[in-house]
Amino acid sequence: MRDITHLNITLDKSIVDYIEECRQKEHPESYLIAVLHKVQGIYGFLSEDHMYEVAHLLGVPTSTVYGVATFYHFFRLKPKGKYSISICMGTACFVKGADLVLQSFKNELGIDIKETTSDGLFSLEGTRCLGVCALAPVVTINDEVFGNVTPNQVPEILIKVKSIDKQAQ
Amino acid sequence: MNMINLKIDDFDIQVPEGTTIMQAADKVGAHVPRLCYHPYLSTDGACRICIVEVEGYRNFVASCHTLVAEGMKVRTNSAELRQTRRDLTELLLDNHPRACLTCDRDGNCELQNLSYRLGVRDRLFAGDRKRFPIEKDNTAIVRDAEKCILCRRCVRVCAEVQGVYNLSQMYRGFTTVVAPAFESKMDESVCIMCGQCINVCPTAAFSEKSHYDEVFDALSNPKKHVVVQVAPAIRVAIAEGWDILGVDATGKTVEALRRLGFDAIFDTNFGADLTIMEEANELINRIEKNEKLPLLTSCSPGWINFMEHFYPEMIPYASTCKSPMQMTSTLVKTYYAQKKGIDPKDIYSVAIMPCIAKKYEAGRQEHFAPEGYPYTDAVLTTRELIWMIKAMGIDFVNLPDSDFDDPLGESTGAAAIFGTTGGVMEAALRTAILKLTGKKPENLDFYDVRAIEGLKEATIKINGMELNVAVANGLANARKILDKIQSGEKQFHIIELMACPGGCVAGGGQPHQPAEQFVYPLDTHIISQRQAAIYSIDSNKSIRISAENPSIKKIYKEFLKKPGSEIAHNLLHTTYSEKYPRGVK
Ligand code: SF4
Numbered sequence: 155m156r157d158i159t160h161l162n163i164t165l166d167k168s169i170v171d172y173i174e175e176c177r178q179k180e181h182p183e184s185y186l187i188a189v190l191h192k193v194q195g196i197y198g199f200l201s202e203d204h205m206y207e208v209a210h211l212l213g214v215p216t217s218t219v220y221g222v223a224t225f226y227h228f229f230r231l232k233p234k235g236k237y238s239i240s241i242c243m244g245t246a247c248f249v250k251g252a253d254l255v256l257q258s259f260k261n262e263l264g265i266d267i268k269e270t271t272s273d274g275l276f277s278l279e280g281t282r283c284l285g286v287c288a289l290a291p292v293v294t295i296n297d298e299v300f301g302n303v304t305p306n307q308v309p310e311i312l313i314k315v316k317s318i319d320k321q322a323q
Numbered sequence: 324m325n326m327i328n329l330k331i332d333d334f335d336i337q338v339p340e341g342t343t344i345m346q347a348a349d350k351v352g353a354h355v356p357r358l359c360y361h362p363y364l365s366t367d368g369a370c371r372i373c374i375v376e377v378e379g380y381r382n383f384v385a386s387c388h389t390l391v392a393e394g395m396k397v398r399t400n401s402a403e404l405r406q407t408r409r410d411l412t413e414l415l416l417d418n419h420p421r422a423c424l425t426c427d428r429d430g431n432c433e434l435q436n437l438s439y440r441l442g443v444r445d446r447l448f449a450g451d452r453k454r455f456p457i458e459k460d461n462t463a464i465v466r467d468a469e470k471c472i473l474c475r476r477c478v479r480v481c482a483e484v485q486g487v488y489n490l491s492q493m494y495r496g497f498t499t500v501v502a503p504a505f506e507s508k509m510d511e512s513v514c515i516m517c518g519q520c521i522n523v524c525p526t527a528a529f530s531e532k533s534h535y536d537e538v539f540d541a542l543s544n545p546k547k548h549v550v551v552q553v554a555p556a557i558r559v560a561i562a563e564g565w566d567i568l569g570v571d572a573t574g575k576t577v578e579a580l581r582r583l584g585f586d587a588i589f590d591t592n593f594g595a596d597l598t599i600m601e602e603a604n605e606l607i608n609r610i611e612k613n614e615k616l617p618l619l620t621s622c623s624p625g626w627i628n629f630m631e632h633f634y635p636e637m638i639p640y641a642s643t644c645k646s647p648m649q650m651t652s653t654l655v656k657t658y659y660a661q662k663k664g665i666d667p668k669d670i671y672s673v674a675i676m677p678c679i680a681k682k683y684e685a686g687r688q689e690h691f692a693p694e695g696y697p698y699t700d701a702v703l704t705t706r707e708l709i710w711m712i713k714a715m716g717i718d719f720v721n722l723p724d725s726d727f728d729d730p731l732g733e734s735t736g737a738a739a740i741f742g743t744t745g746g747v748m749e750a751a752l753r754t755a756i757l758k759l760t761g762k763k764p765e766n767l768d769f770y771d772v773r774a775i776e777g778l779k780e781a782t783i784k785i786n787g788m789e790l791n792v793a794v795a796n797g798l799a800n801a802r803k804i805l806d807k808i809q810s811g812e813k814q815f816h817i818i819e820l821m822a823c824p825g826g827c828v829a830g831g832g833q834p835h836q837p838a839e840q841f842v843y844p845l846d847t848h849i850i851s852q853r854q855a856a857i858y859s860i861d862s863n864k865s866i867r868i869s870a871e872n873p874s875i876k877k878i879y880k881e882f883l884k885k886p887g888s889e890i891a892h893n894l895l896h897t898t899y900s901e902k903y904p905r906g907v908k
Pocket residue numbers: 419420421422423424426427428429430432433434435470525526527528
């Protein structure tokens with residue numbers, strides 16, 4: 155029996171409606187991944203509150219929801235940072251040392267791919283080829299493109315972004 | 324049924340269609356090594372230790388989840404198979420602390436056993452292994468993910484037997500871990516602390532939060548008057564610590580506790596008789612007023628946790644009676660303290676329980692005295708007590724028998740059966756019938772409610788009235804019966820609910836199955852031997868109705884007045900409240 159009267163629903167109505175639709179179908183639980191996609195589509199990541207709500211609305215144990223969310227690489231559990239750093243992992247960039255650049259970002263920020271620094275400023279992603287192979291290795295920070303990046307330029311780049319951020323405030 | 328002919332090693336065998344290779348091999352006495360498999364749980368295929376060779380197949384197959392086929396030729400042993408199984412086990416060990424000497428499961432660990440049996444000897448691997456902090460500050464359960472080999476038995480028992488679904492496998496690759504949602508602490512999850520994950524875990528990845536250091540400290544503190552009580556299911560399981568199955572070791576247990584230095588040794592069974600007095604009174608009241616039915620029993624703290632997390636709307640139906648443990652502890656620090664002239668603050672009250680959730684129950688705010696101290700100071704599992712007895716060098720097997728102390732030591736057969744599924748119901752019926760009819764029931768054995776199966780319904784006729792009763796053990800069964808009530812499909816007067824499959828005899832704190840024998844955790848043979856011992860305690864008692872226990876009569880006369888009196892209400896009854904996170908129904 156489904157009892158969700160205790161839930162304080164914060165999910166967007168479109169998602170709640172979609173889950174209701176799934177509930178009418180034969181195996182509602184098989185729509186879990188589709189539901190999570192919609193949540194991430196709207197909010198950019200899966201928060202614990204949202205996963206908890208999905209579990210109760212869809213009737214799938216919370217532990218299963220979390221198991222699925224952590225298993226698939228395309229789900230993120232934390233919001234992107236104010237500055238989202240993407241490192242191109244396409245072939246050209248990779249041969250030219252993108253992995254070393256990535257490692258340098260990881261070391262400087264103390265976070266892994268798909269994570270966000272605790273101050274919420276930076277998050278890291280690896281992306282597929284951005285189509286600017288001439289500039290390999292390529293890093294983008296929000297909309298700005300950095301080309302021919304070397305690992306030891308990384309601290310500099312971060313300082314620059316931070317100072318721009320300060321000025322903006 | 325279609326029969327399938329196949330050959331296993333040198334034996335031709337015929338088995339019903341749908342049999343697995345592993346089951347067929349068991350029949351010819353070929354015990355294929357296995358780790359994640361458990362006969363009462365779904366098959367998972369997580370470990371692949373159970374591989375066998377099938378003629379015509381390119382790869383080895385996992386025998387636990389491959390079905391037999393006509394004309395199959397199976398080999399359960401070959402040099403290559405043995406090597407591969409050993410390799411698989413070594414890979415597990417490379418990612419394992421291998422801390423056997425200081426491990427809780429040492430000597431009783433399926434992984435340790437398996438690696439020995441498969442011939443893993445020296446292991447020089449020095450690479451990286453997974454690292455997780457031990458979660459040890461929970462109230463009842465310790466989770467040590469480094470010792471987890473990802474067999475997922477705990478995930479399955481928690482979902483399939485308990486209907487709690489607290490655990491799940493998370494992440495992938497090197498960081499894979501089994502944990503509650505959001506990797507929250509067990510205390511902050513929907514875990515109902517039944518400890519069945521501890522029972523089925525082949526390693527020490529789950530274990531109870533031990534209280535034995537605190538108890539040893541209290542025992543060596545001359546200022547403390549240390550009192551202990553023993554639950555009904557301990558006496559029939561404790562001897563398994565010395566490989567003796569299915570005996571009533573009450574006398575030796577009491578003697579061992581005396582030698583451990585406890586100042587007074589009481590019987591939780593006394594508390595069970597008292598529970599029946601209060602609960603039968605509650606039942607009769609509710610039936611007379613025709614309100615708050617069905618009455619849901621409240622002795623199992625795992626069930627209470629489940630209700631609070633999953634079915635809080637049922638709270639008004641739960642009996643307000645404290646559990647026998649809490650009734651006994653409360654009387655230790657009130658009635659007994661007054662009688663002895665001891666300040667209750669100087670009493671240290673220990674309970675030996677087959678249960679993990681009791682550790683949590685003891686710490687509930689509802690079970691603190693108004694003066695701010697807990698009625699129960701520490702809870703030891705059967706396993707912990709066995710260890711303490713061994714640590715003190717007490718020769719348990721050859722101990723003489725000893726008796727419980729007064730005034731909380733006398734009990735009836737009705738109390739003895741609290742330790743098994745159906746027992747609380749049967750005990751309640753005996754007293755309720757006496758109260759309702761004024762006559763002793765002609766037959767005290769209510770076979771209709773005795774069962775090892777998880778769910779039983781019966782109708783008992785009293786004075787022309789029909790009493791609909793149900794007994795559920797294993798919370799997946801509790802869900803079934805509660806859903807029936809909520810949908811209005813069925814009406815009951817009283818329902819007995821116990822969290823553990825089979826009742827307290829199979830509690831999360833009971834001895835692990837013997838090592839180096841082909842026995843699984845929660846083995847039905849072991850559980851039914853414990854049950855049989857409990858029923859023999861009952862049938863050997865001259866008094867088998869709680870209301871006829873002389874010590875119970877005395878305590879009502881001297882102290883509690885009558886069942887449901889104001890003082891009884893204040894001391895012996897409790898309240899429950901909704902818990903978060905809420906479980907998904
Ligand atoms: S869990 Fe088993 S194998 Fe691991 S350290 Fe403990 S006893 Fe040894």
